[in-house]
Amino acid sequence: MLRENILLALESLRLNKMRAILTMLGIIIGIASVITIMTVGNGLTKGVADAMQSLGGNNISVYIEEKAPLEEEADMETGEEPVFGEVEQTYGMTDDDYFTAEMIRDLCAHYPDQIQAISVEEGIGTIECNYHNKSEAANLTGVTAGYFYANNLTILRGSYFTEEDLDRGSNVVMISDQFAESLFGDIDTAIGATFETMIEDKNLEMKVVGIYEYQKDTMMSSLIMGQGDTAQIYTPLLAARNIYGQESGNQYYWFDVVTKQGVDSESFAQTIQEYLTDTYYRDNPNIQPSAFSMSSVVDEMSGVMGKVTLAISAIAAIALVVGGIGVMNIMLVSITERTREIGTRKALGATNGSIRTQFITEAIIICLLGGVIGIVIGSVLGMIATAVMGALSGPTPFSILLSLGVAMAVGIFFGYYPANKAAKMNPIDALRYE
Amino acid sequence: MEHNVIEMHHIIKRFFEGQENELQILNGIDLTVEDGEFLSIVGESGSGKSTLMNLIGLLDRPTEGTYFLDGIDVNRASDADLSALRNKKIGFVFQTYNLIPRMNALKNVEVPLMYGGVSRKERQEKAVELMEMVGMADRMDHKPEELSGGQKQRVAIARAMANDPAIILADEPTGALDSKTGHMIMDIFHDLHENHGKTILLITHSETLANETGRIITLMDGRVINERIMGGGTDAS
Numbered sequence: 001m002l003r004e005n006i007l008l009a010l011e012s013l014r015l016n017k018m019r020a021i022l023t024m025l026g027i028i029i030g031i032a033s034v035i036t037i038m039t040v041g042n043g044l045t046k047g048v049a050d051a052m053q054s055l056g057g058n059n060i061s062v063y064i065e066e067k068a069p070l071e072e073e074a075d076m077e078t079g080e081e082p083v084f085g086e087v088e089q090t091y092g093m094t095d096d097d098y099f100t101a102e103m104i105r106d107l108c109a110h111y112p113d114q115i116q117a118i119s120v121e122e123g124i125g126t127i128e129c130n131y132h133n134k135s136e137a138a139n140l141t142g143v144t145a146g147y148f149y150a151n152n153l154t155i156l157r158g159s160y161f162t163e164e165d166l167d168r169g170s171n172v173v174m175i176s177d178q179f180a181e182s183l184f185g186d187i188d189t190a191i192g193a194t195f196e197t198m199i200e201d202k203n204l205e206m207k208v209v210g211i212y213e214y215q216k217d218t219m220m221s222s223l224i225m226g227q228g229d230t231a232q233i234y235t236p237l238l239a240a241r242n243i244y245g246q247e248s249g250n251q252y253y254w255f256d257v258v259t260k261q262g263v264d265s266e267s268f269a270q271t272i273q274e275y276l277t278d279t280y281y282r283d284n285p286n287i288q289p290s291a292f293s294m295s296s297v298v299d300e301m302s303g304v305m306g307k308v309t310l311a312i313s314a315i316a317a318i319a320l321v322v323g324g325i326g327v328m329n330i331m332l333v334s335i336t337e338r339t340r341e342i343g344t345r346k347a348l349g350a351t352n353g354s355i356r357t358q359f360i361t362e363a364i365i366i367c368l369l370g371g372v373i374g375i376v377i378g379s380v381l382g383m384i385a386t387a388v389m390g391a392l393s394g395p396t397p398f399s400i401l402l403s404l405g406v407a408m409a410v411g412i413f414f415g416y417y418p419a420n421k422a423a424k425m426n427p428i429d430a431l432r433y434e
Numbered sequence: 435m436e437h438n439v440i441e442m443h444h445i446i447k448r449f450f451e452g453q454e455n456e457l458q459i460l461n462g463i464d465l466t467v468e469d470g471e472f473l474s475i476v477g478e479s480g481s482g483k484s485t486l487m488n489l490i491g492l493l494d495r496p497t498e499g500t501y502f503l504d505g506i507d508v509n510r511a512s513d514a515d516l517s518a519l520r521n522k523k524i525g526f527v528f529q530t531y532n533l534i535p536r537m538n539a540l541k542n543v544e545v546p547l548m549y550g551g552v553s554r555k556e557r558q559e560k561a562v563e564l565m566e567m568v569g570m571a572d573r574m575d576h577k578p579e580e581l582s583g584g585q586k587q588r589v590a591i592a593r594a595m596a597n598d599p600a601i602i603l604a605d606e607p608t609g610a611l612d613s614k615t616g617h618m619i620m621d622i623f624h625d626l627h628e629n630h631g632k633t634i635l636l637i638t639h640s641e642t643l644a645n646e647t648g649r650i651i652t653l654m655d656g657r658v659i660n661e662r663i664m665g666g667g668t669d670a671s
Contacts, residue, residue, distance in 0.1 A: 004548055011536050344532040347493060348593070349521020349549040351514050427493045431532065 001354065002361070009362035012334070013369070023330045024370035026323025027410065031374025031403045032381065033316035038399040039382025040389075041309030045302045047391030052298045059119075059150050060269045062276070062291040063254040064097060097287040098251035103280055107257075110275065114263045117146030119256040124240050129183055129206075129233075131195040136183045138175070138231040142240025148212075150258045157191045158210035161236050165209070169238030173206045176214040179231045187211050199243050206235070257291075265293035320406060323370065324414035331363050331418035342422050343430025356416075356423040363415025364408055371407030375400055437505060439600050439633045440467035440490060445499035447485055447656075459485045461656040462499070467601065467635065472627040474636040474644040477653035484605070486653065487637050491524055491603050492516045504600040521549050525594030529606035531586040533578040539589045540565060540574040546596040564592040568622060584615035591622055601633045602626070608643065620646060 013020040108115050124140040147153075148160050156177055165172050175183075180190035194207045257272065259265050269291040276289040335342065342355060350358075379395045386393045447460040459482045467473060477483040488494040489501065492508060501508045504523050511519060525546075526532075533542045540561050547557035565574050568588040578586055587607060594602050604623065608616030620643065626632040636647055644650045645664065652660040 001548060003554075008536070015536060340532060341534050344528075344534060345545065345549075346517070347491065347520060347526045347532075348546045349517055349597075351517040351549075353514075354549065428488050431493075431528070 001357075005358050005361040006365060008358065009365040012362065013366065019330065020366065020369075023326050023366055024323075024373065026319060026326045027367050027370030027407060028323075028374040028377065030317060030319035030321075030323050031371045031407060032378035033319060034313045034406075035375050035378025035395050035399055035403055036381040036385065037312050037316055038309055038402075039379065039393060039395045040385050041305055041312075042396050042399070043382070043386030043389065043391045043393040045305040045309075046393055047389070048301050048305070049298050050391075052294055052301075058259050058263070058265045058293070058295060060257040060259060060265055060272060060291050060293045061254065062099075062257060062269075062272055062289060064099065064287050065290050067286055067288050097284065098253060099255065099276075099289070100252070101250050103276070104252070104255060106279070107272065107275065111268075111271075114259055114268055114271075116258040116260045117149040118144065119146035119150035119258060120144040120237055120252055120254070121147055121256075122237060122240060124235075124244065127197045127199055129195045129197050131183050131193065134183055136179065136231065138179060138233045140173075140240065141232065141234050142237040143234045144237050144255075146256070146258055147234065150256045153215075154213040156211045156213050157187055158208070160210055166236045166238065169236050169240075169242045171204055171206050171239055171243075172209045172235065174210040174212055174234045175208055176232060177211055178214045179233065180208070180211050182231075184208075202243070204243065266296045266299075269293040269296070317406070320410055324367075324410040327363055327366055327411065328414040328418060330366075331359060331415055332421070334362070335359060335418055335422040338422075339425065339430045339433035342425050343427045343433065346425070346427035347431060352423040355425075356419045359419035359422050360412060360415045363419065364411035367407040367411030367415075368404065371404055374407075375403055378403075437469060438466050438502070439469050439471075439504055440465060440635075441500075441502040442466070442490075443500045445486075445489065445496045445501065447482075447489065447494070448497045451497065459656050460489075460496075463653075463656070463658060465651070465658070467633060469600075470627075470631050470633055471649065472623070472634045472636070472647045473649040473651065474638055474647040475651045475653060476638055476641065476644045478639065481653040482656040483637055483653050485656075487603060487605055487635075490601075490635065491526060492520050517549075521546055522597050523600040525596070525599040525602040527587070527590050527594050527602060527604040527607045529609040531578070531583070531590045531610075533586055533589060533593075535578055538575045538577055539570060539581065542578070542589055543593045543596055546593060550597050560596065561592070564595055565589070567595070568592045582615075583611050584618060587611065587615075587619050588622065591619070591626075595626070595632075601635055603635050603637070605637045606639070607636070608640075609638075616643075 104118055108118060120143065122142045124142060126137055127140050129136050129138050145161070145163075145166055148155070155174075158174075160174070161170075161172060164170070175190065177187055180187040183195065184190035184193055190208050191211060192208065194205050197204050197206060257268075259268055273289055273291040276291075281288055345355060345358075375395065383392060383394055442463055442465040445460055445463040445465075446458065449457045449459065463486060465486075475483050475486065485494070489496050490503075492503070495509070503519060506519065506523075508516070508519070533539075534545065537545075540558070543561040543564055544557045547560060552560070562571075562574065565571055568591055570585060570588050570592065573581060573585060576585075578589075581589065591602075591607075594604075602623075607623075608619050611619065623634055623636070624646070627634050634647075636643065638644055648664055650660075650662045650664065651658055652662075
């Protein structure tokens with residue numbers, strides 16, 4: 001019987017093509033907008049997540065922050081993210097407030113199963129690099145052993161800084177393949193070569209020991225982290241500090257923990273925070289350590305994006321209500337036109353239930369067809385939009401199922417009243433209807 | 435084993451009951467139809483024959499009186515039961531054919547079988563058989579709009595026969611046809627009656643057609659005023 005009802009519905013749509021298309025239009029527009037919005041929302045979320053991942057999704061950032069006065073504590077929860085490598089200094093920090101190399105070593109020793117590496121980076125600033133007659137500006141950053149782990153950099157030539165380089169603070173650098181080409185001509189010349197630079201009135205010679213692959217920024221990651229720099233060059237942290245004459249190389253406001261595979265970085269961030277507080281900062285009146293994982297940031301952003309997407313989709317779904325009313329209207333016209341048919345069917349043994357089912361099926365078919373067309377249109381629009389944003393993505397199975405479900409629900413809801421009207425027709429009157 | 439297809443006792447039908455414009459159409463009808471009979475009900479318009487036919491066809495319920503269809507007390511049946519009884523026990527043939535547009539002739543014949551819950555394969559076989567019986571085997575895939583009046587009525591008769599009903603109710607079946615085509619339709623009814631043992635109730639205002647049947651019941655003002663047994667079409671027993 002269902003088969004017959006479906007065939008019958010398709011047949012009556014076929015006979016009234018123009019009417020069917022106009023009726024479906026509301027549903028098509030509604031579903032297409034919902035799918036487009038959900039696809040774009042999903043693309044954005046995925047883009048953000050990917051970008052964060054490429055920046056080290058499992059890393060935990062540990063930093064020190066000023067203890068908030070009690071009344072401001074709630075505010076601190078949602079307050080601004082700390083700027084990396086800086087601490088707001090509303091009061092004078094003392095040497096005792098910073099993390100020390102010993103603390104970091106202790107932390108590593110305490111959690112050997114969770115910690116893969118520790119990474120510290122400190123931006124030094126822009127330096128002028130001179131090689132033969134060429135001169136290129138570059139951005140110098142001091143890093144520790146764990147940095148390349150933490151940032152998923154690929155080394156093309158040479159190797160990462162040796163223990164010795166790191167411990168002594170040798171004037172060695174790692175440069176990107178792009179920078180190598182612009183300063184040295186090609187990467188083979190660059191490896192092992194030396195360039196000169198002038199920092200704080202000191203003339204320094206920097207030796208290139210490694211070349212890493214420059215990763216082109218996706219649109220998303222540059223939105224989040226700013227335009228990446230092809231001229232990013234790295235030197236051991238100690239070297240950077242030596243250059244700037246910081247005698248005490250043993251103070252850190254901030255470091256990254258790279259976790260081992262399978263470690264839940266969110267809860268481990270909590271663990272680190274508690275360990276450091278309990279061990280070193282219990283008696284510190286002004287400063288407390290804090291730790292957060294990148295993945296918690298990603299989760300938070302995804303959550304917010306998801307909610308925004310749903311909210312906008314809900315607005316788009318208003319078109320579906322309008323579409324549903326159109327379907328109801330056309331169904332009322334249809335049952336009036338087919339009064340005789342309804343009377344005949346009843347005379348031939350159709351129950352009220354089977355008449356109702358027939359017309360609800362017809363309403364559902366209209367809505368589902370409109371839904372499928374809407375899904376196709378919405379997917380194409382969504383894919384175009386996400387492709388333009390550089391994060392091509394298609395509709396999720398969830399959004400397709402949701403749309404089909406909603407289309408079907410619209411059919412049932414707006415088809416019920418006309419179908420019930422048909423079912424309750426008096427067969428005698430219906431048979432005589434002209 | 436004689437049994438009556440229709441047994442009606444003192445049937446009364448009133449419309450707008452209890453209201454100012456209350457109208458009593460049937461004033462106590464007694465009617466018995468034996469299995470295998472071919473009879474006709476005649477009467478002027480307004481005599482109550484349409485109302486009686488609606489009651490016999492279970493499209494409406496009597497206000498008073500008892501009605502047994504094929505031994506079943508119809509007054510006790512629910513609406514859903516009535517639908518099932520219409521489906522199984524009654525074959526309607528209408529003056530206006532009432533084929534369902536958009537469906538081809540064969541599918542139209544399948545409709546009562548579908549509501550009767552017959553499987554798709556079986557109902558197609560049965561419908562083909564019935565179309566052959568009424569001589570429409572070559573027009574099975576034609577839509578109603580592509581058929582002539584006589585052809586449409588033949589499809590309608592095939593449809594009425596689909597569930598092998600206890601009685602065929604034919605309401606002015608030749609009313610919209612020319613006399614030659616009308617005779618062809620009447621011949622089909624005679625064939626069904628004589629060769630298939632069908633019980634047929636013909637409702638008409640035409641004396642000529644009524645004279646072809648075995649018994650003529652005349653209605654006037656909601657009462658049976660005359661009943662004649664004819665020589666020609668008496669029961670097949």
